[in-house]
Amino acid sequence: MSVTSGGGVNVGRQPRSNGFSTGRPGQPDGLHLLDPSELSRYDFVLALIPFVLMLAWVVGQVSSVPQWAAMAVGALTALPLLADGLAVNPPA
Incomplete structure (x- = not known):
């Protein structure tokens, strides 16, 4: 049982939204170039x-x-990169 702001009792009602939206995303603000410092x-x-x-x-x-x-040779060269990215230094 919860009390509403008007002093009434709100029994058994759930909020209409759980904070997640299934709507379409908004339009992008503009063209954003890749910043190498963010990589x-x-x-x-x-x-x-x-x-x-x-x-x-x-x-x-x-x-x-x-x-x-x-x-x-290419696969054997890429294998340490794969192992490093997945096992040695996995992303947090």
């Missing part, structure tokens, strides 16, 4: 993993190194 080490790790794999693919395409060998 974390995890942003760099996430960007570096596909970069290493793409570089390995390009090396396999333009050189005499077999594609499977270039991709294997």
Whole structure:
């Protein structure tokens, strides 16, 4: 039992909203450019993993190194980045 501001008794009523909205988000305020000072080490790790794999693919395409060998080296190069980002220094 709770007392309302008018002095009446509000029995068994629940609020109409729990604080979460299912409406559409508002329009963005404007164009926001990426500020490098706001990037974390995890942003760099996430960007570096596909970069290493793409570089390995390009090396396999333009050189005499077999594609499977270039991709294997790329995967082995990306593996420590993945382990660092997930297990050694996981995001909080």
